[in-house]
Amino acid sequence: MSSYVSQWENVDPAPFTRESLLGILDGKVAFIKESEFVSRDIAQKVEDELSPKLSPYLDVPGPTLLRVGIAQFEYQAISDDQLNQRSNTGNEKLEYFAETKRHEQLHENLSQKIGQNIWKSVIDRIANLLPEYDVAVAQEGPNKKYFSGIFRAINDSxxxxxxxxxxxxxxxxxxxxxxxxxxxxxxYFTPVKGGKTEVHDCQWTEDAMNWRDRSSYGYHEKLVEGRKKAIIQPQPGDLCFFNSRNMHQVFPVEPDEGGKQRARLTLSSFMGLIPPKSKAERPKLILWS
Ligand SMILES: O=C(O)CCC(=O)C(=O)O
Ligand SMILES: [Fe+2]
Incomplete structure (x- = not known):
């Protein structure tokens, strides 16, 4: 017998407020949407500037993912094959931090070209809503700073x-x-045909491992059967948040009338809570992509 107790009140977009952001982190709110967080003009400039610069993620089993910037995900062992080949030298982390160093100026450089540091606009809003948290890019010490704010095109699901x-x-x-x-x-920066995201009312637990597809980073559909789901359709300038521990999936972009495919371009970052270890400490919200 399944013991599904829904965590969400509804599957509607919640406004970008303190209460819903905390609700997202708690897994109680399906998703946040703020329409036109950046203007259509900025969205167009981002597309013009970055679409030609997209390149594939390293070593990701499954449909191609394109990006400008880097993802920590590229330095993880994902499939069982990759797990088996994993060294225990810790080189993956060193390679990752060498790469983050190379991308340190990405958002500042882009802002020179388009007239707004859009990554900073998002982070400043988050920090404003959570004044009692330290909101900062994840770091493990000098020269070990993570990268937050990847530009990504997921066109193939x-x-x-x-x-x-x-x-x-x-x-x-x-x-x-x-x-x-x-x-x-x-x-989101571009209007696309297809390309919706579904977020399922189902979080990762040890039990989810029974449904893990060990040849990729995916899980079998059965895991989310019968669960509520929220649907996000990308619109240029829209900013959305969801709890990434919830199962989710992106659907393929369909070719437009001219038979061409426009990049389903996003700016994305994870954020995670590090709770205080003592009364003197503040909670941290760390950022990385
Ligand atoms: O592009 C999206 O809508 C969601 C992609 C995704 O898997 C994520 O943000 O974790
Ligand atoms: Fe994801």
């Missing part, structure tokens, strides 16, 4: 998956494995 670092990054001791709650934002 994703399997049903979740992004939950305590499980996903378990092969090494990454600081992001210590988060007790994890969410993601996606700022």
């Amino acid at each position: 994703t399997p049903i998956h979740c992004d939950w670092s305590p499980y996903d990054s378990r092969t090494e001791d990454w600081i992001i494995n210590q988060v007790t709650k994890q969410a993601v934002f996606n700022l």
